[in-house]
Amino acid sequence: MMDQDIVCQGCGVTIQTENKDELGYTPQSALSREEILCQRCFRLKHYNETEDVQMTDDDFFEMVSSLQHTDGLIVYIVDLFDVTGSIIYNLPRIIGNKPIILVGNKLDLLPKSTNHRKIDHWLRRTANESGISVTDVFLISSTKGHGIRHLTEAIEKYRKGRDVYVVGVTNVGKSTMINHLIEQTTGHKEVITTSYFPGTTLGFIQIPLDDHSNMIDTPGIVNDKQMAHYVSNNDLKKITPRKEIKSRNYQLDAGQTLFFGGLARLDFVKGDRQTFTCYFSNELPIHRTKLIQADELYERQCGKMLVPPDEETASKLPELVATSYRIESEKTDIVFPGLGWVTVTTDDITVVAHSPKDVPISLRESLI
Ligand code: GDP
Numbered sequence: 001m002m003d004q005d006i007v008c009q010g011c012g013v014t015i016q017t018e019n020k021d022e023l024g025y026t027p028q029s030a031l032s033r034e035e036i037l038c039q040r041c042f043r044l045k046h047y048n049e050t051e052d053v054q055m056t057d058d059d060f061f062e063m064v065s066s067l068q069h070t071d072g073l074i075v076y077i078v079d080l081f082d083v084t085g086s087i088i089y090n091l092p093r094i095i096g097n098k099p100i101i102l103v104g105n106k107l108d109l110l111p112k113s114t115n116h117r118k119i120d121h122w123l124r125r126t127a128n129e130s131g132i133s134v135t136d137v138f139l140i141s142s143t144k145g146h147g148i149r150h151l152t153e154a155i156e157k158y159r160k161g162r163d164v165y166v167v168g169v170t171n172v173g174k175s176t177m178i179n180h181l182i183e184q185t186t187g188h189k190e191v192i193t194t195s196y197f198p199g200t201t202l203g204f205i206q207i208p209l210d211d212h213s214n215m216i217d218t219p220g221i222v223n224d225k226q227m228a229h230y231v232s233n234n235d236l237k238k239i240t241p242r243k244e245i246k247s248r249n250y251q252l253d254a255g256q257t258l259f260f261g262g263l264a265r266l267d268f269v270k271g272d273r274q275t276f277t278c279y280f281s282n283e284l285p286i287h288r289t290k291l292i293q294a295d296e297l298y299e300r301q302c303g304k305m306l307v308p309p310d311e312e313t314a315s316k317l318p319e320l321v322a323t324s325y326r327i328e329s330e331k332t333d334i335v336f337p338g339l340g341w342v343t344v345t346t347d348d349i350t351v352v353a354h355s356p357k358d359v360p361i362s363l364r365e366s367l368i
Contacts, residue, residue: 006031010041011205023219044205061094067218068096072163075155076132077103079172080110080139081240083123084337084362085226086172087130095165101158102127102134103151105173108141109241111279114367122364142176152184163213170220171228178217182207185215227338227359231263232312239263239308239339241281247343248278248286257294259287262306263313264336264355265298265320267291271349280340284308318357326350331366343368 006015013024015038017031024038037045074095078086083104088094104123120137127134138154140147155164168174185207206214222229228236239261250258252268258276259265261284268276269291278286287306289297298306303314325334327349335341336355343366344351353361 006036008038008041009035010037010045013038040205061090065094067094067098067165070096070163070165072098072165072216073155073159074098074100075103075164075166076100076134077105077166077168077172077174077177078123080104080106080119081340082172082226082228082338083126084335084360085223085228086169087126087223087225088132088167088169088221089130091130091132091167095167098165099135099158100132101154102132102137103177104137104139105142105177107139107146108144108243109245111244111247111368118365118367122367125364126362140177142173142180145180148177148180148184152181155181159209159213161210161213164209164215165218166215167218168220169223169226171226172220174217174220178207178215181215185209225337225359227263227356230313230317230356230359231308232310235308235310235313238283239281245279245281245340248280250276250278250286250288252276252288255291257289257291258342259289259294259298259306260284260336260339261308262298262302263308263317264339264353265294266334266342266354267294267322267352269324269350269352271346274344274346274349277343277345278340279343284339318359320354321357322352322354323361324350324352325363327363329365331368333364333366335362335364337362 007013008015008024015026015036016022016024017026017028019025026036026038026042030036030042076088076091091100102123104119110119116139119139123137124134135158136154138147138151140151142148166174166178205217207217208214227239231239251273252258253273254268254270257265257267258278260280266276280286285307303309303311309317327344328347330347331343331345333341333343334351334353336353337359355361
């Protein structure tokens with residue numbers, strides 16, 4: 001640990017030089033600078049870029065609950081490729097009674113044929129099930145800049161002169177989005193200002209919107225239902241598509257199984273022969289086998305033929321658990337959060353889907 005006396009002159013957090021991903025990190029060499037800043041403040045000041053820092057749930061709750069008594073608009077960003085992993089449980093309790101705009105990011109990863117109205121519907125439903133009621137929904141791609149202008153206009157309309165708080169779990173693209181919003185709203189001025197909330201050491205980063213109000217970046221929270229949390233950086237690159245995902249089709253008979261690397265599995269238990277349309281990163285190999293051989297294959301080949309997981313992932317990945325579904329509606333997506341989904345089109349089949357414990361599978365009306 002560092003000398004407790006050194007604090008960041010931007011945000012007030014205690015400086016440390018050991019863990020890059022945690023609060024207050026700065027490289028050793030930066031300690032000799034006249035103005036000592038944590039890496040997060042340094043990047044914002046010099047490159048106009050925000051960078052997410054990770055916090056534990058408890059830190060986050062303590063910190064963000066200081067928002068309860070403020071007035072403002074919440075911009076809640078989720079990853080369209082991992083909506084389950086993007087949920088902030090208890091959000092309304094944490095932030096108090098404020099209007100929430102839900103922003104679905106990484107739209108560029110979904111197939112072009114995806115129906116936006118259905119995405120909108122699915123996001124609202126998922127949010128609702130977690131007790132989050134949203135005022136409006138926007139779909140964007142932060143890396144491509146799609147939808148950012150429209151979002152900026154909507155924020156202006158809904159905030160009615162008040163502050164804007166941006167919240168999201170880590171890895172959903174919050175920093176990338178805020179960097180775009182900074183560009184849209186402020187050009188390239190030096191925007192860093194920080195403010196302290198009662199009971200917290202870390203200042204929230206504020207981007208001035210006008211003379212009286214700010215956009216405030218809150219730290220990303222780690223959601224333990226997020227696939228990203230359980231895989232190595234190397235495997236994360238493999239499971240996260242880089243561009244629009246293309247479907248892969250499998251004609252299956254009952255009694256066949258698909259493995260998605262060794263990270264998830266789908267057994268076709270009962271029903272007529274049909275097409276299973278798989279939407280996963282191209283770098284995630286899909287392997288077809290007989291259901292009766294599937295357990296043994298997994299035992300023998302997980303981490304070898306069935307990859308990812310690599311060694312690091314295998315050491316932290318929870319065991320796969322199975323859930324059985326009877327699917328009776330027409331076009332349904334079986335969603336493996338953070339990995340992808342499988343679309344089935346017929347009206348009465350039984351499948352068993354396996355995913356790492358704590359990364360729950362869900363069903364939705366097909367988006368396509
Ligand atoms: P944060 O932890 O929420 O601040 O997330 P980052 O902004 O650091 O982004 C996490 C990862 O998602 C990075 O690899 C980004 O390049 C990627 N990312 C962010 N926005 C998008 C997007 O709109 N589309 C795609 N394909 N990737 C994105």
